[in-house]
Amino acid sequence: MLGSGFIGRFYADSIQGYRSRDKIVSIYSRRKESAKKFADDYNVGFYTTNLEEAIARPEVDVVCISLPNHMHEEAVMLCCKHQKAVITTKPLGRNGEEARRMLEAVEKAGIFNGYLEDLVYTPKFIKALESVQNGALGRILWAKSRETHPGPHSDWFWDMELAGGGCILDLGCHCVEISRSYIGKDIKPVEVMCWADTQVKPIDAEDHAIGLVKYENGAIGQFEVSWTFRGGLDLRDEVMGTEGTIWINSFLRTGFDMFTTGKGADYVAEKAESNSGWLFPVGDELNELGYNHMFMDMFNAMENGSSPKETFYDGYVVNCILDAAYRSAKSKQWEPVKLDIWRGKTGVTKDSHLVEFDKDHYLVKEEVTHYGAKKLILKNKTTGKISERTIE
Numbered sequence: 001m002l003g004s005g006f007i008g009r010f011y012a013d014s015i016q017g018y019r020s021r022d023k024i025v026s027i028y029s030r031r032k033e034s035a036k037k038f039a040d041d042y043n044v045g046f047y048t049t050n051l052e053e054a055i056a057r058p059e060v061d062v063v064c065i066s067l068p069n070h071m072h073e074e075a076v077m078l079c080c081k082h083q084k085a086v087i088t089t090k091p092l093g094r095n096g097e098e099a100r101r102m103l104e105a106v107e108k109a110g111i112f113n114g115y116l117e118d119l120v121y122t123p124k125f126i127k128a129l130e131s132v133q134n135g136a137l138g139r140i141l142w143a144k145s146r147e148t149h150p151g152p153h154s155d156w157f158w159d160m161e162l163a164g165g166g167c168i169l170d171l172g173c174h175c176v177e178i179s180r181s182y183i184g185k186d187i188k189p190v191e192v193m194c195w196a197d198t199q200v201k202p203i204d205a206e207d208h209a210i211g212l213v214k215y216e217n218g219a220i221g222q223f224e225v226s227w228t229f230r231g232g233l234d235l236r237d238e239v240m241g242t243e244g245t246i247w248i249n250s251f252l253r254t255g256f257d258m259f260t261t262g263k264g265a266d267y268v269a270e271k272a273e274s275n276s277g278w279l280f281p282v283g284d285e286l287n288e289l290g291y292n293h294m295f296m297d298m299f300n301a302m303e304n305g306s307s308p309k310e311t312f313y314d315g316y317v318v319n320c321i322l323d324a325a326y327r328s329a330k331s332k333q334w335e336p337v338k339l340d341i342w343r344g345k346t347g348v349t350k351d352s353h354l355v356e357f358d359k360d361h362y363l364v365k366e367e368v369t370h371y372g373a374k375k376l377i378l379k380n381k382t383t384g385k386i387s388e389r390t391i392e
């Protein structure tokens, strides 16, 4: 494990938390006392403040990168050098260029690589995606994902150079991969329109943004991200298809509401802003946030010699989409997604959206009214004239 901070500890809880046979055997942290504390807490045999030493240990099968964004590339290159399988937290890089170098390096080195995008492994997401893939929503038209909270917990996130960006990069990476999964990861993202601003925090990076990602098949992805949202961690997805709709609230409303005056109150849930009054705790964060299913997929894939659901390639595509979002926020124009490496479909066109009614008409819609009439709205194929028929 590289990094003993916020996400390193979530990951460790997930990896070792359920009498698992997976074990952290080596921990790197910047400070010796943090490394030792992590080693004590998780019963890790070796701790160090030397990155390469932590990776090169012979008992290490796979390296889990839980380091600040500016250190991902250095850590990945060391994994390549020592031929260690590598899984890394999000975002893969601070930009598409960095992500591409990492992708090319792991593939050249021939090592297993996984991208730890936990939010496409939450139980709700897995079930929702299954329904989408079974056709329950028909053709996906729009997939929106929102992640907003009051801002990150460590200094380096707020430093543009170290983090690589603000909330677009930090939170948009989750949202983009969620929408992309619903729309189809083999469908090419073509262009992005994004608004971003620094509305509240005294920082150079954006603290609030909304973006639209257009896909080659005509579907639209949307992300809403903020470091200025008050009220906790708001994680919501909405998917709209020709045959159905999905709304998911992953964190603030999980069906667990609690009131307390604050007596005996402690930690409630990630980024919760209060521990008194009406609260929305989360039963099992490791599961609700997808960490358990994510590591299961990663380690199963490693053992089977297959690829996990999320690889460095996915991280690279996400970074390229976010690069276009940053360009658009500046230019105020739709900006193309520049993907030098694309492994999905090409030349996909918009599916026909016309529903045949009879040889002369397309069906626009049908509706049963409150007074019991069944109405049909039709469009004449040759004249284009719209008409209605009441059939009962």
Ligand SMILES: NC(=O)c1ccc[n+]([C@@H]2O[C@H](COP(=O)([O-])OP(=O)(O)OC[C@H]3O[C@@H](n4cnc5c(N)ncnc54)[C@H](O)[C@@H]3O)[C@@H](O)[C@H]2O)c1
Residues within 6 Å of the ligand: 002, 003, 004, 005, 006, 007, 008, 029, 030, 031, 034, 066, 067, 068, 069, 071, 089, 090, 091, 116, 117, 118, 154, 155, 156, 170
């Ligand atoms: N849901 C998620 O997937 C999720 C959530 C939070 C963070 N992350 C990602 O995890 C990575 C680490 O974030 P975190 O929240 O654990 O950060 P953190 O600040 O809590 O921990 C960072 C760790 O890296 C080590 N480190 C080494 N060099 C450092 C440096 N120069 N500055 C700061 N720390 C240094 C620290 O010792 C510490 O153990 C980031 O890439 C972040 O985007 C992912």
